[in-house]
Amino acid sequence: MIGAGRVAVLTGAGISTASGIPDFRGPQGVWTKNPAAQALFDIDEYVASRQVRVEAWKHRLSAPAWTAEPNAGHLALVELERQGRLTGLVTQNVDGLHQKAGSSPELVHELHGTVWYVDCLDCGRRVPMADVLPRLESGEEDPACEVCGGVLKSATVSFGQSLDRAVLDRAVAATEAADVFVAIGTSLQVYPAAGLCDIALSLGKPLIIVNAEPTPYDEQATTILSTPIETTLPALFDL
Structure with a gap:
């Protein structure tokens, strides 16, 4: 064509x-099936609430992106x-x-952004997601930056963050x-x-x-x- x-x-x-x-807004989308999940993608909610971060890291640990093929x-x-x-x-x-x-x-x-890297929201350090996932598997629920102790987040742009x-x-x-x-x-x-x-x-x-x-x-x-x-x-x- x-x-x-x-x-x-x-x-x-x-x-x-x-x-x-899965997509976000389609009939079987993440947010369509669970509107509360949008909080995981809001930077203010993420920074303010440890529980939101814990849920976000659970979501990342089980993300299909790690094994998905084009x-x-x-x-x-x-x-x-x-x-x-x-x-x-x-x-x-x-x-x-x-x-x-x-x-x-x-x-x-x-x-x-990309889910394959992790940023520290405090000191700006970026590390591969592969360095953080084993920490989750070993039992850490809200892993902190190993340099400054700051909040870690996947290197993706959440609602409230600038492109x-x-x-x-x-x-x-x-x-x-x-x-x-x-x-x-x-x-x-x-x-x-x-x-x-x-x-x-x-x-x-x-x-x-x-x-x-x-x-x-x-x-x-x-x-x-x-x-x-x-x-x-x-x-x-x-x-």
Whole structure:
């Protein structure tokens, strides 16, 4: 469907559901099934409440991201890059599956950070998540920074935290450089990620949405596809 031309892509949780990672807002989403779970993703709640942190670490310890494998949707984006047609792969996901599939790290712009690292909210030290998970397995419920004793948190952007400006700037540049903008598996309800659609539309670029549920941008989209992402993307990009 999309032949020659340069493509900017925005992905959300929907691209990873076929890999066994649940989304947030869909019918079977984490927050749909358990609205209280949203507190685990709020920075003020996280810092203020040890119990929230304990629950958050339980959630991380059992996260499907540790064993999930990329699906055909991820691999289609690797092929798009191999053809030299991808200006940038902007993602709201923190699971690292794009890189695991083979997408070049320099083209993957993780707007909401990554679950594969842990930050100290006090001294700023960053360590691999693999260094912290064994502490949880040995019985620590709310592991503290081993340098300053501060609060540890996965290197993801929670509600109330600011996005990395450099990452956002690269996402905007990738959008501006493309001939078409494709939003995949995202509800397009979270900003500034959804705002990339506004940038694309303001520049007259076609907007293609691949998502199971309706989005606020459907009326402005050139094409809307609600079929499974893992089977839709190879055909969409004529791979």
